Amino acid sequence: MSVKSAPYYWLVCDHEGCEAKSTEGGDFSAWEEEDSAWEEAMNSEWSEVAGKHYCDQHTLIHDPEEKRLPAEWEVVDDIAIMDPDGWDRKNFQESWNTPITYDDWRSRMIRCTVARPLREWKREAGK
Ligand SMILES: [Zn+2]
Incomplete structure (x- = not known):
């Protein structure tokens, strides 16, 4: 048997002190494609502001x-x-x-x- 590993993707909120993950409450804990992780985050009201990513709770105050x-x-x-x-x-x-x-x-x-x-x-x- 040979074991292999590959990177998986999810987003973490950039708001100071917040550790929210974009996959929380979703069906998957991570995605094989970076784009899929991003897409799921966007569907859960996440946003990107000046290169940083914020969860649905913190999008409001950084936008x-x-x-x-x-x-x-x-x-x-x-x-x-x-x-x-x-x-x-x-x-x-x-x-x-x-x-x-x-x-x-x-x-x-x-x-x-x-x-x-x-x-x-x-x-x-x-x-
Ligand atoms: Zn947050």
């Missing part, structure tokens, strides 16, 4: 085209903005209701007073 309302990013990051210094206070409603990218959200959010996690804060505040 420079993806814009969401600040209130939606609050849920993604699980924080609550208490004092919105990162937003235009004179036109707050308009500013707060403008969809922005995750990068934009992060740069504004770090200038604000925030409470985390959002879920607990909402519970305490009875919201």
